[in-house]
Each structure stands twice: as structure tokens, then as C-alpha cells.
Amino acid sequence: MTRDEFKDKILTILTEDFEFEQPGLDDNLRDDHGFDSIDAIELLGKIELLLGFSFTREEKEKAMEIRTISDILDYVEGIQHSRNS
Amino acid sequence: MKRRVVITGCSAITPIGYGKNDIIDSLRQGKSGVGFLRDDGLLSKHIHSRVFGTVDYPIDYGFKRQYRKTMGPVAYYACQVAKDVLESSGLSQEFITSGRLGVAFGSTHGSPTVQREIYKTFFSDLESKFSSIGAVDYLRSMVHTTAVNISRMFGITGRIIASSTACTTSSQSIGFGYETIKYGMQDAMICGGADEYDTTTVAVFDNLLACSVKYNQTPQCTPRPFDAGRDGLVVGEGGGAVLLEEYESAKKRGADILGEVIGFACNNNGGDLILPNLDGITATLRLALKDAEILAKDVDFVSAHATATKMGDVIEAQAIDAVYGGDPLNRPLVTGLKSYMGHTMGTCGVIETILTLYMMEQSFIAPTLNLENVDERCSMLRHTRELTETETKIAAIQNFAFGGVNTCLLVKNGRDAEL
Numbered sequence: 001m002t003r004d005e006f007k008d009k010i011l012t013i014l015t016e017d018f019e020f021e022q023p024g025l026d027d028n029l030r031d032d033h034g035f036d037s038i039d040a041i042e043l044l045g046k047i048e049l050l051l052g053f054s055f056t057r058e059e060k061e062k063a064m065e066i067r068t069i070s071d072i073l074d075y076v077e078g079i080q081h082s083r084n085s
Numbered sequence: 086m087k088r089r090v091v092i093t094g095c096s097a098i099t100p101i102g103y104g105k106n107d108i109i110d111s112l113r114q115g116k117s118g119v120g121f122l123r124d125d126g127l128l129s130k131h132i133h134s135r136v137f138g139t140v141d142y143p144i145d146y147g148f149k150r151q152y153r154k155t156m157g158p159v160a161y162y163a164c165q166v167a168k169d170v171l172e173s174s175g176l177s178q179e180f181i182t183s184g185r186l187g188v189a190f191g192s193t194h195g196s197p198t199v200q201r202e203i204y205k206t207f208f209s210d211l212e213s214k215f216s217s218i219g220a221v222d223y224l225r226s227m228v229h230t231t232a233v234n235i236s237r238m239f240g241i242t243g244r245i246i247a248s249s250t251a252c253t254t255s256s257q258s259i260g261f262g263y264e265t266i267k268y269g270m271q272d273a274m275i276c277g278g279a280d281e282y283d284t285t286t287v288a289v290f291d292n293l294l295a296c297s298v299k300y301n302q303t304p305q306c307t308p309r310p311f312d313a314g315r316d317g318l319v320v321g322e323g324g325g326a327v328l329l330e331e332y333e334s335a336k337k338r339g340a341d342i343l344g345e346v347i348g349f350a351c352n353n354n355g356g357d358l359i360l361p362n363l364d365g366i367t368a369t370l371r372l373a374l375k376d377a378e379i380l381a382k383d384v385d386f387v388s389a390h391a392t393a394t395k396m397g398d399v400i401e402a403q404a405i406d407a408v409y410g411g412d413p414l415n416r417p418l419v420t421g422l423k424s425y426m427g428h429t430m431g432t433c434g435v436i437e438t439i440l441t442l443y444m445m446e447q448s449f450i451a452p453t454l455n456l457e458n459v460d461e462r463c464s465m466l467r468h469t470r471e472l473t474e475t476e477t478k479i480a481a482i483q484n485f486a487f488g489g490v491n492t493c494l495l496v497k498n499g500r501d502a503e504l
Contacts, residue, residue, distance in 0.1 A: 035153075
């Protein structure tokens with residue numbers, strides 16, 4: 001899945017499941033959309049289903065540093081890259 | 086320190102309506118909220134009892150996702166009635182978040198609907214590499230989910246008491262809330278309970294042969310508290326909340342005083358976990374009178390637990406007679422309010438308290454529905470057989486639960502709170 005394809009899917013999830021209104025790639029997830037640690041865990045589960053594999057404990061802990069949608073895309077790209085290499 | 090505790094707000098979602106007007110209308114017109122058991126795709130087809138006290142009207146909750154995500158159906162009922170009570174209270178946001186307001190709220194199981202989904206996922210997904218049990222499922226299903234979803238939604242930072250004692254859950258909530266304010270630990274408490282549609286509870290009582298089965302085609306004819314033709318209880322759903330406040334501060338801010346909690350008792354039978362116990366129940370009723378420092382003759386109305394089980398009603402009638410039966414001219418009217426909606430489990434105590442407050446305010450007592458031929462073993466009571474226009478000064482609300490837990494609340498008419 002390309003970065004753009006993944007971005008569209010994430011934006012759909014954030015809009016439909018998490019009820020974000022007009023999400024921007026560089027919005028602060030917590031401050032602009034009330035996204036909290038519970039949401040983060042839920043979103044990770046949804047990303048796992050999209051990617052078709054489950055994250056390791058270390059990968060999940062790394063996800064807690066995410067602040068923006070762009071961070072999510074970087075995070076997923078990084079994991080895909082490290083798993084492919 | 087002993088402070089007076091008054092009720093300054095209430096709201097209930099019940100099988101006979103949501104809100105004061107609907108509920109009073111049902112009580113005055115003798116309208117039953119018992120309908121047919123709904124198909125749950127699992128247990129319902131195995132249950133002999135086909136009746137249920139059902140909330141079958143739409144409710145516009147309007148909760149935002151940030152709150153919904155930790156709420157199962159039971160928390161929707163709880164947060165809605167809590168919202169009603171807080172919105173109508175006039176309490177300032179500063180007070181609500183000050184730590185001087187607490188929450189005493191419970192349910193029988195938390196959310197069985199969510200628990201069922203968890204087990205379904207668990208057993209169908211054991212081999213999956215994905216963790217498909219959601220992170221919030223515990224928060225939505227846990228036994229104190231109602232209390233903490235209320236505190237979360239409104240930013241309440243005071244004490245949390247989450248009773249979960251089956252049928253005495255919400256009467257304990259009110260009683261413990263009353264004691265918390267009375268002894269100065271909080272200045273106000275939101276108290277109550279909720280239980281969602283749940284066939285597990287029906288199945289349990291069905292297996293114990295305690296559920297009504299003879300009126301499956303005519304649900305409005307059951308339950309029949311104290312009636313010779315009664316054949317068991319009917320499980321129901323709903324939610325209710327009352328706002329308790331310390332009297333002086335409520336008076337100072339001009340709050341509408343609906344009633345005053347003047348006494349509470351809770352004890353245990355100390356033995357069997359199912360069978361009703363005359364000594365235990367009688368002791369509870371007497372302990373409540375002692376706590377309120379009043380005499381039996383001061384009580385005008387008894388809201389009986391009266392689930393319409395074969396033995397439960399007889400034992401309760403004997404206990405009421407033992408405590409209130411001394412003076413034939415001063416016996417209280419007795420109504421089994423579950424005849425209108427079935428047994429709403431963890432929420433029955435608060436719903437019956439709210440119905441009693443409404444009847445006190447409107448100066449009437451609703452009759453026990455379906456009480457056509459009084460069981461002679463219950464005939465020593467002064468049953469409310471028809472709608473009775475009368476003033477009630479003090480009412481007793483009695484509830485008894487599996488586990489041998491008994492409660493009795495004594496509530497004074499709000500009009501008399503100044504006296």
C-alpha cells in the first residue's frame with residue numbers, strides 16, 4: 001500500500017470511526033481532536049487489520065510518540081520499511 | 086456531625102416512561118410497561134418466561150464520541166438521568182468539579198451486552214494474530230462503569246461509590262450517599278442505578294422457577310404482587326438518579342426540595358443467599374425507623390419490594406405487619422410498584438424512590454396493578470387497591486436482594502422539609 005493510499009484509509013477511519021471533523025495532516029491529534037491514549041490503542045488495532053500483521057510490543061510503545069496524522073504515516077512507513085529490509 | 090440530607094433533583098428512564106409527566110400519567114392511568122421478551126439471538130429462545138419490563142421508546146442521548154467510547158448501554162441510561170438531574174439542579178460548574186460532589190451509582194453486572202461481545206470475540210478468535218478485544222471493552226463493561234462514566238462526563242472529582250448488590254444496588258446508592266452527606270464527607274451526591282436489557286438475568290430467575298410464565302400472552306397482567314394468582318417476577322430495564330444535598334446549602338441556594346432522606350438501614354440475613362428471611366427483613370425496617378428517630382405510626386406509605394414471587398411477598402407482608410401492623414387505624418398504605426414495570430434489578434430502588442417522590446408531590450398513591458385477589462397470607466396489609474388521593478408525609482422504600490442484603494429508605498415529603 002502506498003503512502004497516499006494509506007493516508008486515504010486513515011483519514012476515512014478518523015472521520016467515520018473517530019468522528020474527526022475536517023482532519024488536517026499536521027493537526028495535533030490530542031489538542032485539535034480530543035484524541036487520547038484509549039483512542040491510540042483502538043487506532044493501532046485498526047491499522048494492524050489494514051496492514052495484515054500485528055505490531056510488536058516495542059512497535060506499539062513507539063506509537064505513543066505520535067502527535068499528528070503525518071506522524072502516523074511516517075510511523076507506518078517506517079515499520080513497513082524495517083520489516084521489508 | 087449529623088446533617089440533614091434533602092433530594093433536590095430526580096430523573097428516571099423506566100418501562101412506563103421517561104420523565105415526570107409520562108411516569109405520573111402511567112401511574113394515574115394504571116398503565117403497565119411490561120411487554121414481550123425481545124429476541125437476543127442467544128438465550129431468549131431457551132427462556133420459559135416471555136415477558137419483560139421494556140424501555141421500547143427512542144431516547145435522544147446526543148453524547149459525543151469522546152464519552153460514548155467508554156459507555157455500554159447501561160452507562161447510556163446512567164449518564165442520561167445524571168445529565169437530567171445536573172442540568173435541572175442549577176448547581177454551578179465550579180461546585181460540580183470542586184470535589185464536594187460525589188457519585189454513588191451502580192448496576193447489577195456492568196454491561197452484559199459488552200461482556201457478551203467480548204466472550205464472542207474471545208471464543209471465535211482464539212487463533213487470530215490480531216488482538217480484537219477493544220481497549221475500551223473493559224471500561225464499557227466493568228461493574229463500576231456507570232459511576233465513573235458519570236464522573237468523567239461531568240468532571241466530578243468527589244467520592245465514587247459503586248454498589249453492585251443486585252436488587253438493592255440503587256437503594257444502597259441512595260443510602261450510602263445519604264450517609265456520606267449526613268456525616269460531612271461530601272456536600273452533595275448523585276445517586277442511583279441502571280440496568281440494561283439483559284436476558285442473562287431472566288435466565289437465572291427462570292432456572293430458579295422464579296420468573297412469571299403464566300401470562301406470556303398477556304404481559305400487562307404480570308407481575309402480580311400480593312395477588313393469589315402471582316407466579317413470579319418479571320425482569321425489567323431502566324435507570325434513575327436522584328441528587329442529594331446537605332439541607333442548609335440547598336436551602337441557601339434556593340434549590341427545589343423534593344424530599345428529605347430521614348433514615349436508611351442496610352443489613353444482611355447472615356445465611357442463605359436466596360431465600361427471603363423474615364428476621365432479617367423485619368430488622369431492616371426497624372433499623373431504618375431507629376435511624377430516622379420516628380415511630381412506625383409516622384409512616385403513611387410503604388413502597389414494598391414485592392417482586393411477586395411466591396414466598397418473597399408473603400415474608401415481606403409478614404415483616405410489614407410485624408413493624409407497622411400494631412395500630413389498625415394507623416397502618417400505612419402498601420403498594421408494589423413493580424406491578425407497573427417489572428423488576429428493574431439494580432435500578433429498582435431509585436426508580437421506586439422517584440415514583441414515591443412524584444406521588445408525594447402530586448398527593449396520590451397508585452394502586453398495585455393486577456392485585457385482584459389478595460393472597461390470604463398477605464391480607465393483613467392495607468393494600469392500595471385503587472388510585473388514592475392522599476397526602477403522604479413519610480414513605481418507606483424497601484428493597485431486598487440475592488445475597489441476603491436488605492435495605493430500607495425513609496423519605497419525608499419535600500413540602501414538610503421546613504418543618
